[in-house]
Structure formats: C-alpha cells, structure tokens
Amino acid sequence: MAEIGTNIEYAKTLLEQGEVVAIPTETVYGLAGNALNVSAVTKIFEVKNRPQFDPLIVHVPDLEAAHEYTLDIPAAVKRLTDQFWPGPLTLLLKKKSIIPDLVTSGLDTVGIRCPDHALTRQLLSELSFPLAAPSANPFGYVSPTTPQHVNEQLGDKIAYILDGGPCRVGIESTIVGFENDIPIVYRMGGLSLEQIENVTGPVQVQAHSTSNPQAPGQLKSHYAPGKKVIIGNIIDLLQQYPAHATGLLTFQSDFNSPFQFVLSPSGDLEEAAQNLFTALRAFDKMPIDYILAEFVPDVGLGRAINDRLRRAAAVDSF
Structure with missing residues (x-):
C-alpha cells in the first residue's frame, strides 16, 4: 500500500523525479504528475488504466501561472477566475505548445484550474511545473474523497498519498469553455450553473460525449461503482x-x-x-x-x- 502523509517535500521530490503522487483538492483526490513531462503523464494513464483520448486537467497555483501555459485568457475568463479561483472551476483555454499533446488528447485546448486546498496550493507554488491530475481512481470508477479511498484502489501502484483530509466539495470541478464568446459548460460540478451565469450571463451545457470528448470527464459511462x-x-x-x-x-x-x-x-x-x-x-x-x-x-x-x-x-x- 502507498504511504500516506503530509510531507510536501517528499511529494515534491517524487514529482520532480517523474513519479505520480495522489494529491488532495477541495473536490476529489487527484493522481498528479508533471504536466510537462510526457513520461510522467504516461504513468498517469497507465496507473488509472485511462484511455488516452480522455484529456487531463492541469493544476496551477494561480492565474499568473495559467498565463504560462495558455495563449489567451479572455476578459470573461478573467471575471470567472476573479470570482471563483481558487475553487472548483476548470477553464478550457487555448494551450501553448509547452503542454504536451498527450495531456490534451491532441486537442488545441487545455483544462486549467487552481484548486482550493492549502496543502496542494503550497505544493504547486514550490514546483517549477504544473500538475496534470485526473481523479485518483481506476478509470471509470467512483472518484476518491479520502486518502483511504485512493489507497484501496491504487495503493499498490503509487508511492505516496498527500493527506489533506476528506474533500470539502466531494464532486469534481465544473468545466467551462468559450466558443464565439459564448460560455459552454462541458462538465457540471462543484460550481453551479447559477453561480457561473451570475458572472457570464446565460450558458450552454454540453456535458457528455460517448467518445473523443472535448474536455475531461465527459464520457457518458463514468463514476460507476461495482454494483x-x-x-x-x-x-x-x-x-x-x-x-x-x-x-x-x-x-x-x-x-x-x-x-x-x-x-x-x-x-x-x-x-x-x-x-x-x-x-x-x-x-x-x-x-x-x-x-x-x-x-x-x-x-x-x-x-x-x-x-x-x-x-x-x-x-x-x-
């Protein structure tokens, strides 16, 4: 089983060595690796048994860091980050070439978010790279909201779980993108449509895809238990x-x-x-x-x- 603890320096060392580590967020626990390292990203897919056509979310410590990996942050996106970052909001933005295609499944956009968890934000602020981090569970299964959930499913495949306690929100982030300046919700999550519309005005919802999803977490059959x-x-x-x-x-x-x-x-x-x-x-x-x-x-x-x-x-x- 994986070691569980609060040693940020150990987690940082593993990540810098190209390993994957489970990290806490306010939504669910993530399986994190260096988003700029193709080998580390490949390990994420292997550990989760996740299909490579399903893109990953990239986690950053703040909006300034998001600028390093995206081509443009429209005014409407800035209004959302002012209101909801750090928090359960992932933004789908045009990516810079520094983000490997493996992370985005070949798409020209990347899901970026700033998690609202002190331990993980401290870790992100000490790293020289962002973290790709889907939920820390076997692909298609129920997302983990405690370190024990992670250990039960992936403890034999990873070395360390950064223990941030139970997740406060307990359901994944809401994913929002823009097409022709129209906000589109690609996945409903911990931020409600009403909260988003209070900032952007009316939104469209495009929340699932049977194959080749345009954003993480869009597959129709997902989050499933064994029964x-x-x-x-x-x-x-x-x-x-x-x-x-x-x-x-x-x-x-x-x-x-x-x-x-x-x-x-x-x-x-x-x-x-x-x-x-x-x-x-x-x-x-x-x-x-x-x-x-x-x-x-x-x-x-x-x-x-x-x-x-x-x-x-x-x-x-x-």
Whole structure:
C-alpha cells in the first residue's frame, strides 16, 4: 500500500523525479504528475488504466501561472477566475505548445484550474511545473474523497498519498469553455450553473460525449461503482427488485434498510455532494446486487449530483 502523509517535500521530490503522487483538492483526490513531462503523464494513464483520448486537467497555483501555459485568457475568463479561483472551476483555454499533446488528447485546448486546498496550493507554488491530475481512481470508477479511498484502489501502484483530509466539495470541478464568446459548460460540478451565469450571463451545457470528448470527464459511462445502479422512484423500484439484494441511495428519505445511504437527511445539496462518492463506494462493500437510487432536486449542485448518478447508471436520458 502507498504511504500516506503530509510531507510536501517528499511529494515534491517524487514529482520532480517523474513519479505520480495522489494529491488532495477541495473536490476529489487527484493522481498528479508533471504536466510537462510526457513520461510522467504516461504513468498517469497507465496507473488509472485511462484511455488516452480522455484529456487531463492541469493544476496551477494561480492565474499568473495559467498565463504560462495558455495563449489567451479572455476578459470573461478573467471575471470567472476573479470570482471563483481558487475553487472548483476548470477553464478550457487555448494551450501553448509547452503542454504536451498527450495531456490534451491532441486537442488545441487545455483544462486549467487552481484548486482550493492549502496543502496542494503550497505544493504547486514550490514546483517549477504544473500538475496534470485526473481523479485518483481506476478509470471509470467512483472518484476518491479520502486518502483511504485512493489507497484501496491504487495503493499498490503509487508511492505516496498527500493527506489533506476528506474533500470539502466531494464532486469534481465544473468545466467551462468559450466558443464565439459564448460560455459552454462541458462538465457540471462543484460550481453551479447559477453561480457561473451570475458572472457570464446565460450558458450552454454540453456535458457528455460517448467518445473523443472535448474536455475531461465527459464520457457518458463514468463514476460507476461495482454494483449496477438503477435510478427511479425508490418505492416503485422496490416492487421490482428484492429488498435483501438491493442497496438504497436516497436524498432525504429513510427506508430503515440495513443497506441504505441517505445523502442528506436535512435536504442540503452541498452535504449530498460531499457524501455521493463515499456512498457509492460503501455499497460496493455490502452484500447486494443492485443500488436503487433517486435523483435529488435538479437545481444548484443537484444538477452535478444527478449528472454523476446518470453516468454511474449509464442511462440514456441526459
């Protein structure tokens, strides 16, 4: 298993040697490597068993660093960074050639973000390169929100997990790009559409792709646990699936089941987002065959939660 600790200097040394390290962010834990080192980036894909047509997000300590790796930062992007960086916002920008094509899957744009986690921002500020860092889990599986989640899945493949405690947001960053000055959300996440539109005005949503995605995290079947996820009305679903073989994932409702996870008894969408991936992982350790889930209210962070549920179930309706 990987060593877990808070030694930034050790993490820095490993990264400078071209190794990969798990790092904390406010959203989920990332599997990080030197974004300018093709060998290190290749290790990320190998450790995750991630297809190379799925691009990676590049993490920087601040907007000034983002200028080093992108060709242009439009005024609308600057307004977003002023408001939401550091934070759960990834911006899709035209890349400079210094960013390897492997990072962007051959696209001329790169996803850039400044994470809102003190430990990782300190690490980034001490490095001479940015970090490519998708979620620190096997490709397609539930994203990790604690060091233990990372160790359970990748502990035999990496040397070190930088321990930043449980992730505060618990769901990946929102990805925003611009086409003809129109803001487009490519992945819903920890920053709500309402928050973005308060800065940019109306946005378009283009949040999934079955192949050759234009941004990270767009694949339709993703964030999936080892059990089959079925979404609908829990009461109706319980008529179709045997109770002893099913886990129940609810927003607020308590069905008094031994195999149940209530995302937020108080109906708080932020709490529900924090708990989502932990809940999906918990079901994998239960003696069940199915996870019966219900959507949360489709507002604010609820849109991102519902997006992840759809992908976990790989349903057709987006």
